[in-house]
């Protein structure tokens with residue numbers, strides 16, 4: 001309870017209504033922003049802002065450090081058409097020569113409000129995060145940071161903003177913002193802080209559907225979907241049941257809710273970037289068009305909504321102190337992302353299974369894939385896990401090639417293994433009386449149900465809360481897994497859970513689903529990932545393929561004399577067990593061809609979990625639903 005007394009009183013940044021924002025603008029009047037989405041199908045968003053000011057030099061800022069993206073990813077390069085006027089006169093603006101997200105304006109005497117017009121060019125490719133492709137002919141997402149400017153020197157939580165949006169005729173929308181009035185195409189929203197506005201995107205589209213989830217639960221939860229076509233919105237009843245259960249299971253796990261309502265904003269489109277971005281009262285979840293209809297796609301994305309929903313507690317409500325950037329210009333410190341993202345990765349998978357989105361077997365498959373990937377990660381020899389979190393802002397934007405040598409944002413998958421280790425260790429030490437659920441109820445349920453607010457934490461807060469649940473030397477436990485350059489992945493959670501990692505000669509269901517989208521997976525046999533056209537996506541350092549001279553980007557033209565297909569590659573790998581001659585491939589690299597021999601006799605190899613019958617099945621306990629599923 002020490003945390004509650006100190007943190008809630010002194011450190012919490014509270015989203016609140018305009019009454020407390022009088023100091024945020026000179027007159028206490030809110031900034032207004034109106035976004036016109038009628039050109040969204042042409043990849044143009046138009047914005048008009050009014051910004052209360054005082055005469056003299058004013059610096060307007062554009063959000064640079066984007067919450068949840070953990071990096072300075074504000075898409076300033078796509079801000080266009082910036083014109084600032086006051087009392088009908090156009091004012092000159094000058095961009096800061098150091099900070100590309102700052103504009104200096106001399107405000108004439110007598111002027112109290114700036115009129116600002118800007119456009120956002122929604123032309124980015126369908127990659128990356130919220131700045132990636134966000135519109136199509138029939139849908140569009142408004143991430144308010146893409147059009148907002150605000151005066152320097154204020155904290156976003158103290159700047160009131162009144163927003164409105166105009167949509168193409170016939171489009172509907174979903175958002176955590178509260179509508180106050182509307183015309184046929186324009187909706188006005190209640191005034192919120194700039195912090196809450198940027199945390200509350202608006203998903204809109206022609207083919208739109210809202211489903212109220214777990215209607216017996218308060219606050220209310222909604223699945224808001226904008227899709228490429230109307231058929232994409234017809235979810236199977238069992239899918240809706242699983243999402244209903246997700247709302248209930250999260251409530252049971254966290255023993256609290258920190259929002260007034262929650263909206264899953266799901267874009268179902270092949271035209272937009274695919275990712276998930278958490279918000280306090282909503283999440284921006286962008287997946288392939290048929291994700292809710294095709295079992296393979298839903299399997300691969302099964303933990304996306306649970307992951308982003310978990311962030312409402314772990315990431316939004318409880319947030320590493322170093323990740324606060326109250327003005328979107330203060331750099332973020334990513335060193336605790338192994339909690340923010342790693343624990344979320346663990347709990348997201350657990351919730352997906354407790355909810356019935358995944359079966360227990362599918363969870364085992366995902367866990368085996370994660371454990372094997374981290375276990376055969378040559379970059380472990382030069383870089384510890386902590387460094388992947390500390391350097392996260394460089395890793396999110398790095399390419400996937402030679403990723404196993406670089407190490408990427410490994411604090412997600414390896415964080416999952418570490419937090420499973422924490423959970424099973426608590427269960428063992430307490431003889432099954434306590435678990436990580438007790439930690440979540442304490443750490444994320446702090447203060448009970450609250451409005452959206454941020455309660456920051458440090459490494460020591462994590463350790464003290466773990467100790468309150470189960471006394472142990474958690475600091476040493478965590479430091480050993482974060483700071484040491486361990487040659488192998490931390491397998492304690494899987495072993496305490498009653499399983500061990502093995503390799504089989506056949507892929508599991510999850511790997512098959514992934515192969516049907518991404519191409520052949522020969523990672524644990526030859527050391528290759530190959531796209532559907534035969535292009536090498538990556539090579540595992542130290543593998544047979546590495547020693548044979550393969551590199552990412554090379555194209556496999558033929559396998560044992562036959563034109564490349566994934567099936568021919570798999571057949572050839574399988575036959576290595578009985579063949580007496582090396583596998584032979586013809587490979588093209590930047591216009592040059594050569595023949596490569598691979599000395600390999602191991603056959604196909606895919607990770608799997610095998611039950612160790614002499615130990616209790618703790619994984620089974622962890623994955624058991626805590627609420628009674630309701631149809």
Ligand SMILES: [Zn+2]
Pocket residue numbers: 278307311340341344
């Ligand atoms: Zn996340």
